[in-house]
Amino acid sequence: MFAQEHEASPSSQICRRAVIADSEEDWASLLSRAGLAELLRSKAAPKQAEEGGTPVIRILVDLAADAGQARRVEALIDALLACGPARIEIAASADSSTKVAANRDVYALSDIAGYRYHSEGGNEYDIIDLADDQRADIFPAGSVLHGTPGSGAWIDADIRIVYATARFDGLDGFGGALNTLICALPKADKDLHYRLRRDAGEVVAALLDATPPDLTLLEWIDPQRSVDSVIRVVGSSPLLVDMAAALKFGLDPFALPVLAQVARVRPPPVDFILDGDLTALAMHSVPSAIERKGRASQGASEALARLAQGWTRRLDPTAFPVLRTLDAQALRVLAPSDATVGRGLQPTIAAALGAAAHGLEAWQTLFAKDTLVQRTVTLDIDPGAVPETEYARMLDELESLAPIARAAPERADGLRWRKWDRAVLFAFERTLPIPFDHFVAAVDVSRAISFMNDYLGGVIVAASFDDQGRPIRQAERNLYLPQPNYLALYGGKPIDVSKIEVVSYAADEHRLTWKTLNSSNGSAEADDGFVSFARSDFGTQVTIVGKQLFTLPPVWQMFDLSLWPAVEEPLTTMAYHTFFDRTLNNFEALVEGRDVRLGRDPDVDSAHPSVAIEETLARLAQRASPFVEKLKPKTARPAPADADGFVHVVPGA
Amino acid sequence: MKLAVTGAGGLIGANIVRVALARGHEAVALRRPGGTREALRGTEAVIVEADMLGASEAIVAACTGADAIVHCAATFAYGRDAHDLHRIAVDGTKAMLHAAKHAGVPRVVVTSSSVVFGYSEDRSIINESAGLADPAGQPAYVAAKIAQDLAALALAEKLGITLVLACPTMSVGATCSALGPSNGLIVAYLADRTRSTFLGGCNIVSAEDVGHGHVILAERGSASQHYLLGSGNLHWRDIHALISDFTGTGGPYCELGSGLSWLAASFEEGRALLAGEMPMTTREQAGMIGRYYWYDSARAAALGYAPRPARAALLEAVSWLVGSHHVARETRATLRLSDEVWQHRFASRAA
Structure with missing residues (x-):
């Protein structure tokens, strides 16, 4: 397997290392400092040696990240092409976790995000949808992803790069390179298939086994753009990159559910190196432990997690118009805010939603088992x-x-x-x-x-x-x-x-x-x-x-x-x-030939919880309308008299 | 004999088609467009899709050459819009009688209901001589059926068609694609963890026997006559005790009057509204609690109608329902079927 090649390769020292930069050090310098430029050259060499051969580099991104992402990725493309000729493609797939943008395909999303198909440096690149080329039989028996398709384009890339923007609005309160890796999977309803019916950590571990990235880059830039609020981490291993980023954010890496699960089943090398200043930055936007616990608890209820996921995303509403009235109202009240009051509310809201999810799960377990979603797991015994x-x-x-x-x-x-x-x-x-x-x-x-x-x-x-x-x-x-x-x-x-x-x-x-x-x-x-x-x-x-x-x-x-x-x-x-x-x-x-499986088959389409709630409200409104009509006054209220005692009427009205 | 059967996708219609074919008749099965063919699967009937309130040419064409029409198409439901029920029962029947006239079919059997003869509160057994009940204060379905019978008798006389009215009691059993109120009562009891029964009682009959009854009436029923098609008269507690015996649920444990039943039905209607489903029971049905819908089928018996006992009808219905999609997986998991049910299931499968 590729992972084993990594272990045995002369570049193993690079593979166990993540480099942290606290300033906007340019990509070329950072890649070079991390030794990754050399690694990329060696990976590209066999393809370049072929007659007319050009290595294909695919950069996996989460298109629903911040608005400045496109310029930074384009800068990365310039830095990569400085290492040697290659065909560069931005790879992404639709993700329902940004359900407010669920009506957008990859190409529309990339357009909104500002990708222009050419960089400032004049280099051209393409954009591909990883759901276009789905391939079966990628994941072995016992894998949590066995039986589901993977992306052929991601598998076939000569060099796989994960570009992640750190975010704090996901289910576990921190999304980095490991979470971005889920975007390599083709199913659009990523919350349901890769985060709720399966353990997200197991999914990422399966992806790391089947399609390990060659290079991982993580960035976080404070929306206020203060000079001290830039973090860049590069490395080969997404696990090490996320660990370093978590430390910079002042978090215990192993308190992050996805990272902890990946580290448990695919532990980092014991002699790993996190190279750079690991002093935590003072950042108010990092969710508190209570908030992160509340977010993680929401996963106890598939319906509530999917419902609330969109309500806590930090998305630009002008670029990502909200599809449903219910979501719009909820976003207005619940979305993360930079205001002090808003920040103070977030842990309370997250904890309340987490408690509600546990309550809902208990209710379903006792009284509505068939509404639970069936689970898929990895076999942890050989x-x-x-x-x-x-x-x-x-x-x-x-x-x-x-x-x-x-x-x-x-x-x-x-x-x-x-x-x-x-x-x-x-x-x-x-x-x-x-x-x-x-x-x-x-x-x-x-x-x-x-x-x-x-x-x-x-x-x-x-x-x-x-x-x-x-x-x-x-x-x-x-x-x-x-x-x-x-x-x-x-x-x-x-x-x-x-x-x-x-x-x-x-x-x-x-x-x-x-x-x-x-x-x-x-x-x-x-x-x-x-x-x-x-x-x-x-x-x-x-x-x-x-x-x-x-x-x-x-x-x-x-x-x-x-x-x-x-x-x-x-x-x-x-x-x-x-x-x-x-x-x-x-x-x-x-x-008798009847199905005995408990729970709802997640492969069978079902309405999104917010759609189901809206339909229920519509039914109730329809049923209530005769009563409302009865309550309305039978005759028009007489117009009030004016100051002179005259009542004004419109002829024929 | 060639029979055209409307409403053939329903519980009684499908059984009439099956029985008619088994007795060597030809059958044309008319069913609502768009419905499933589950109820008629495995039969050799000619299936025609036609809306009784739609294009009459299709119905006339399907019925042409038939010796008799059995008109089952109806909406059997409690708690539904009264106007809709009346329109389907009365206008649908009139449309069918006109179609029969155009198609030259001399004989029509209309499926009415035993409830058109009303009920008793003193456990007396009612027969056809009681006459049609006063529709005032009756559930919308009952009022619609009474109106249907009156309209059909008047129009048939005017058109010169021999009309026979079949009045089945609570018909339970196999082969229905949608769950009607009769089989629904069994399913509702199985789903009810409190195992509650009601005051009052009803007459239970096998849907297959009702099918036999209709075919007999098509063959030799007297003109303008009602025929009750029922079997055994039982208290609700005995019906529920039999279901419990067959399914190992225990119970029934408590007997509800109409007040508590009304509250339970209100809750169920609210639940169904939230879930976007049809309620398993309604307040209108709860209003029928405490009454005795007990009937005597002697008039049909004189023509050769010989239904199996009510217990056997329930055994057949339960055996089929527990293996169907009508009983939720979670409900089915709480049942422990009796050997008798298992034997019935194996025998049915072998047949």
Whole structure:
């Protein structure tokens, strides 16, 4: 992979370095100081060596950034071409996060942003829409982007450059080079597809794996244009560039959700260098921790996040006219302001919206599950790297636990459970009146976990197959709603567990055994077990045996329920009974040929939340209009008399 | 015999088409333009799209050569605009009778409703001899159906057409593309986590049996006669208890009078308004709570009409509904189907 080439290349020192400039040092000087001019020359050399070969440099930009961006990018183009001949293209794609500008395509947006197709230095460049050339099969199985298209133009570029303008009006309160990288993906509804249904950090990590940029530049210029308020950072790694920028803004880089997630899954080299003055600038426009936390919390509700995202963007309303009345009104009240009062309001507004998002998420979890958006995740286990002994040990462990679970007291119809090392050790058995062969044809045991109750999304990657092509060793990561669901009211997180699995297919029994190796959000300490479908005289016997220990929300951790069995036992029984009842209903639904996936399929178009709200208001207004009409006076109010006592009327009126 | 069936995309119309074909008749299915063909999937009926209030030439052409027309096209809904309901019921029926005259079809069966005979509050069972109810104070749908019957009888006599009026009771069962109030009552109960039932009762019948009844009336119903097509008379609590038995929900747990039902219906109408959906129940329906819509189908039975018991009708309806898109995934996940329902589902699939 390209990333590995970087590691092994002689330029590795450049790749682990980001250079910071506090003044408007010109690009040529900065690139040269960072050693990147040389790196670019070496990258361009093979293409230049070809007869008539000219390297194609594509510069990825976010077109909805500040108005001065175009001149600065054009200056960069001049600096790049000073390093050698190349064909330069500005690359972008439509982004619904600037939904107020959603009616603009890339070319209209670039026009508004001031791109002229030629620079001050007389160099010509082109502008391309990265959504024009979509290519499948770019992202490997297990990647959070697997199955979605990537941009062919971005992949094919000889040199990929990310040009970012730092901004503070996004979902996580800071958008830099990593966030700009999302603009390389072709889907227009970027909030939905790359920030809400997927973890933005995982998306960026997948992009860095598949299409690592060669050069990253980040700029921030205070709108007031004071000399001390310019930051320029250049480097090869977007992660290092964003880390340096965050430090200059006085932020803990690892408190920024996207950066933290990328650093977790693709850590920077241990010997990285941030070269330059790292003293934080005193900047009033950097959102407070409360505001950033509030913004990040808005992501808990897809609808609210998409609704509020446009309300807090700092966009020039003359260049980006607002499409909907609701957004216009909200922007007027909520948009970031330089005024002291406005700045003071922002954290309150963000925190209130964040709290509302958590409330909405809890409501959806409890009462409107089908309005939740389905999630897609990255598999964080390499099933091929797990030794066979690990699979065998898992099977032995579950075989030992099963008799203990089956000997537990029966708590409800077919459900037995007892405590084991703080975890709940359970066995559930029920026979469905469905012939075994019919059942197993409809319910693929290797995917049984994804058919269980409250499954919100996940990924399965097979490691080996039997002679009929069925998976027998696999790894899986899955997300469930908090269990029991009411924990969502107390801030309970979705259960996020990564497992290794063994699948067996006997003539009279199909079985899936799993063991959890990792829970990336710390929601589970244990989730191991097996599900078996066995032939019986009355149909198919479904057995689920397992050991689970989920992390409770902090409020619940204050009470040690194990001290109060009279409370703990009915709550546990109810939670498991509900879960298994509904899981078996899902199995039945599969036999009936119905879809069991919870939540809304994000690939199916749906109205933007602000459109839905406007439609609802219109319906209410329509329904209320007869009553309003009734309230209106039946006869025209008589005109008042003038000072002389005359009433003036218009003939025929 | 060749039958032309209007409203063939609906629950009763589709069942008439299926039964007619099964009994060896020819069938022309007239359905509203633009609707889905789900209800008629798998049949060999000739399907014609025609609007009963639109171009009459298309209807005349479709009906020409038929021995009888069964006119089912109607809007069956509570809580809808009274003028619209009246227009579709009365004007649509008149248009169809004129089309029958032009097409030379001598015999027409009009689908009316059992509710045209009113209701009792003392649990007495009503038959056709009760005569049409006074439309004053009745829900808009009932008033529209009474007006339809009166207009149809008068016009048929004037045009010299043999008119028979079929009056189905609460018809439940398979093959409807849209969820009407009858199957809707089952779905609403399944979605109601409080498992509430109502005071009063109604007559339940299988939509397939109602289809049989219509075909019998087309074959040998007497002119200008109403025929009630029902099956068993049950209290609402017994109907809901059967649904609970079939679906393992438990309940019903409480019995609501018209006041509480009205409040619940108001809430549901508000919810549906916000969601942009059709309400599962309406205040107009709530006003019918506490009444007994119990009927006797002896007149139709004398012609050979023999419906299955109400329990079997409900079993068939529940078995079909739980596998359809009408029951929300979240609702379906709370159900635990009885073995009887499973067996019925497997038998239906095998058939």
